[in-house]
Amino acid sequence: MSSLSYLVSRLMQIIPTFLLVMVVIFLLVRMLPGDPAIAMADAKATEAQLELIRQKLGLNEPLVMQFLYFVKNTLSGDMGTSILLKAPVLEVIAERIPVTAFLTLYAVCLSILIAGPLAFVAALNKNGGLDIAIRTGFQIGLSTPVFYIGLLLLTFLAASLGLFPVGGYGATFLQRLHHLILPALTVALYTSAIIMRNLRSAVIEVLDADYVQFARSKGLSRSVILGRHVLRNAMISTVTLLGLSIGALMSGTLVTETVFAVPGLGRLMLEAIFARDYPLIQGLTLTFAVMVSLVFLFTDMVQAWLDPRLRLS
């Protein structure tokens, strides 16, 4: 199978996933307890005002009709108007996607930069002092809540030492790198712990593989063995894990973006849930579903590039 047909077949698989997500979102949002009109209106709102909201959202229509409208409008690019923000959902989401995408990508880069070298150091010093120290450090990172790590970083590196801004997003690319380093690091510390453990195990396993032993016996240099044979083969499972982690990482932005005052999709989702803003919740969930599907697709493509056997199968 060529790379292009592999890509097309993977893209086709996304369509049923997307439709299933639409059904689930639609039903889940409506299964939440409480009247959404009451949630969206002020507590002081009169019955007439509540009725107006219900009409506006089509909440008086039968559930099937509501779903059909939802599918029709979504497919035509109309996700409705956010009750909370009084603006088209698509417009609001489009404003926030670059923020969350930037933060996620930043966190992924930091995760790789932290986990990659340390995994190799740990693997090459298997069960040695350095290996134990690295694993213990990451274990602490893994078992500490994300919001707590965030607040610690904010308190010491930003508020006390003044090295970084306390929250915010910045206007230019460089400002964003500066503003988002702490939230990205907060997320990266958690993700890198998972990646490091996996990569370390994979490296140890590959180091014992026959083809590595053979490469050594051929007299290849250590750097060539590690770079060409060990890294590429150890990365296959790590790439899968990284792809899965990005999905988790996006959900982690709910907390991180709130703590660090980053105006991204995660914070918006939290606001939408608290306000029971149906159109916005639906739009955001679909957006997350698409983003995660695309990340998984990208992960599959990288895996296929690393291991052509996957593409052929």
Next chain:
Amino acid sequence: MKTLLIAALASVSMFAISSAQAVERGGTLTFARYDDSNLVDPVYADRNPDIWMVTNLYDTLLRTGADGKTILPGLASGYEVSADGKTIFITLRNGIRFSDGSAITPADVKFSLERATNPDFGPWSGLLGSVESITATDNGVTLAMKNPDPTIVSILATFNTAIVSRAAFEAAPGANDQEKATALFAPGTPVSGPFTLKDRTRGSTMTFSANPHYWRQGEDGKPLPYLDEVSFVVIPDDATRILKLQAGEVNGAEFVPFSRVAELKADPAINMELYPSTRIIYSPINSRETRADGSPNPMATKEARQALNYAINKDALIQLITHGTGKSMTSPLMSSTTQLAYNGGPLYPYDPARAKELASASGLEGAEVTFTTLAGSSDDATLFAAIQQMWSAIGVKVKVEQVDNPTRGAKNRSGEFDVHTFGWVNDVNDPAQVAGWLGYYPTRKAVGTGWNNAEFNSLFEASNTEIDPEKRSEQYRRMQDIYTDAAPLLFLYETPFAVALSASVNGYIQTPLGNNEFSSAWIAK
């Protein structure tokens, strides 16, 4: 004709007492907010982050003083009320202009007030329900009333009657008024308030810059505002907002948790302000004969509800939850900062013996009561734990039910609750709004309690057309007595608005209605 000219008050500045220092002009004040403004328009503002910003962009004909009670001149230099209370003559101040330099005319005022009375626009039209028609005159407007309305003066000082530019609305894109209002919440829109909107990134930042044509004079005899700009950053997390202030990245942070007040008060670089508010924390008690499931309601009698109130040590709650920053409620219907609030001392002071006696006599003893709290709210969790302990002393078992805000609202409306937590802040400088909410059955079943008292209802209706201040005051006094005795609420406590400012910031206030007032704020260099 009764004349209530208030032009003489023009020299009284609401901020005159705020600072004895010479003011300094210029600079940008950066303020950290807990939430963003989504639509700052007098008519469509329906959330506090929107409502509390309106008067920075749009001036009202009259203004509410810093104490939340007094009425000061605004774009109107004065007003007169006819003897029968059915006509209001409003005189506009001379030479007032929008931020683009165009004159603020009687036609703009008529347009703005007609928007505010239109029931199809926004949730606040009921506040002007007594207005029959609005006529523009040479130097102002005349309001013809359906009936005398003692609240009308306060409503003319309320955000929803703020003055917008008719020409701007007519020129704005949009198929209807709301779309036009949304389009006008953008840089460049001519406004009548002390600031104009300079820029905005939704959910993140917003900047106001000084309106060069604003009419009000500062203490130095020059036009307000003192600041060049106010820059807002949205930081939802309390701890991060405070860190931002401590790091010197912002000059102010609102909604400081009460648990942090003492710590920030001790910081010499920070001025920890506790502004008096109209905020009250209370718990509606289901007062119906039967519960929603049809079973007998042990809290149906006033003696049972009084027992529940007497059994609560409010001082302990104030220490536990507000860390000593709150105070006991003294009026059953409103905060002590609201007009016509009757201060008869703390309501239902802790009296376990009396509570036990009333619980026994009313048959409350041995009953099980469900206390509905907000999931995730530490204040509610503390309140429940304390009340569970306090009520066990009178033989009442309490079980908790944790729900989210929409579910709590739905339960309040349907009556499917025993007792739940709630809070209130006035939007209007008049007690009619809060009294209508808490006690008047036809509006919302007396805040969902189902308490229905014919005398109270009739007094409330009468007070809404009573223009003799003394008689109205008497009506409110009686309503408060009735409400105290009936106790359809747990009267818990009042809390201030906690705002932390850099020590260099002067003149900023948050009014008891919650409005963030930056027009007289300045930064010492």
